[in-house]
Amino acid sequence: MLVWTYAGKTEPQGHYGEGLKRITQSVAMNTHVEQALEILNAGEPRAVERALETLQSAVYSFGMKFCGNPEDAEDTAQETLLRLARSLKNFPDSRALAVWLYKVAKSQCLMSRRRSKFAPAHMLSLDALMPEPHEAAQAAAKPWPITPEEAVLKREFRDHLQEAVLALPKPYRLVLILRDMEQLNTKEVAEVMEISENTAKMRLHRARVFVRNALEKYFRPASKRRGRNNG
Amino acid sequence: MAERRCKRIFAALSEYLDGELPVRNCRELERHLQGCKPCLAYLETLKAATEACRRFPVGKAPRPSARVRAALLEAVRGARSD
Numbered sequence: 001m002l003v004w005t006y007a008g009k010t011e012p013q014g015h016y017g018e019g020l021k022r023i024t025q026s027v028a029m030n031t032h033v034e035q036a037l038e039i040l041n042a043g044e045p046r047a048v049e050r051a052l053e054t055l056q057s058a059v060y061s062f063g064m065k066f067c068g069n070p071e072d073a074e075d076t077a078q079e080t081l082l083r084l085a086r087s088l089k090n091f092p093d094s095r096a097l098a099v100w101l102y103k104v105a106k107s108q109c110l111m112s113r114r115r116s117k118f119a120p121a122h123m124l125s126l127d128a129l130m131p132e133p134h135e136a137a138q139a140a141a142k143p144w145p146i147t148p149e150e151a152v153l154k155r156e157f158r159d160h161l162q163e164a165v166l167a168l169p170k171p172y173r174l175v176l177i178l179r180d181m182e183q184l185n186t187k188e189v190a191e192v193m194e195i196s197e198n199t200a201k202m203r204l205h206r207a208r209v210f211v212r213n214a215l216e217k218y219f220r221p222a223s224k225r226r227g228r229n230n231g
Numbered sequence: 232m233a234e235r236r237c238k239r240i241f242a243a244l245s246e247y248l249d250g251e252l253p254v255r256n257c258r259e260l261e262r263h264l265q266g267c268k269p270c271l272a273y274l275e276t277l278k279a280a281t282e283a284c285r286r287f288p289v290g291k292a293p294r295p296s297a298r299v300r301a302a303l304l305e306a307v308r309g310a311r312s313d
Contacts, residue, residue: 043307052295052303060292070290077292078299085302089309130241131273144276148283161283180284186251205245212273212280 030182033058033101037094055081058182059105063112065177068166072112080105102184102192106174124172124206129213144219157218164214168207175200176207236263240270244277 036051036058059080063073083104084097091097151157165173171193178189179200190200240263246252247260264271295303 040303040307045307048304048307052300056295056299057292061289064289065287070293074293078296081295081299082302085299085306088303088306126242127238130238131269133269143272144279148279148286151283152286152288157283158287161287165284165287176284180281181287183285186249201246201251205242208245208277208281208284211284212277215280215283216276 030058030098030184033098034094037097037101040088041091041094041097052081055084055101059101062102062105062177062182063109065162065165065181066106066109066173067112068162072109075112076105076108079108099188099191102178102182102188103194106192109174110170122169124169124210126206126209129206129209131213142220144215160218161211161215164211167214168210172203172207172210175203176211179204180208237267237270240264240267241273244274247274248278248281 032054036054039047039051040055056077060073060077063076064070067073067076080101084101087100088097091100152161165176168176174193175189178184178192179186184192186197186200186204189204190197193200195203240260243252243256243260247257252260264274
């Protein structure tokens, strides 16, 4: 049995990744979004206002994560929800509608007026992202000093994480946001992105590694890392 | 992480974290991790980075505009009357 050490804590780990499913488990399409769409479809008047708020919040949040600024996030929410109003009765179920909603939000983000100052246009090479042996040995010697739960409470860490996400090329950034932040499952990410599940998995892994390497620099600024991308 | 096996393990870490790696490959990966501290440490920090993404907070959204509210309420009324 493997034992995970993390910031000085140990945690028994089940075989075959079971213990990690609680971290990255596949869940249904963002549950709040689906529930809100069900309410809209059912036309329950007293609940509609709350459903509207939920959808606004979900799409705005997606826009903030992708675009990194409130103006584009607000535009994304407005345009996406206006299109939703025009298409509400064309979908047989809330899941299909949720996939469609994320597709529209994604397209809106890609058309955003203010281009990210970070985002490069190139692809990420896994070989380039892989740490050198001395870097890996150094990382193995000492875990990150604080847990992600503690880290996200720090403004400086949040800014660093957001910068790392915004530095991802768009196809990778979208997959990371949909899968890890919006918590769609792989099949849903593939549907929204209109790519195969294998491509979604490949992009997700490279995006995660890219972000992980950026956080490594935050936690261990003195270490000299390759961190280059090409391909 | 220079060995060929490390490279293969490195490519499979996210699928492993997501519980999407076939059982046979999981066995191979776990056998490798038990003897390779750098790969294990990398997996831990990859998991931590993924957790941080999942917990990434976004500020409160502004309220939907009057235009959006009107359009959606109209759409809901329309859907009900069909």
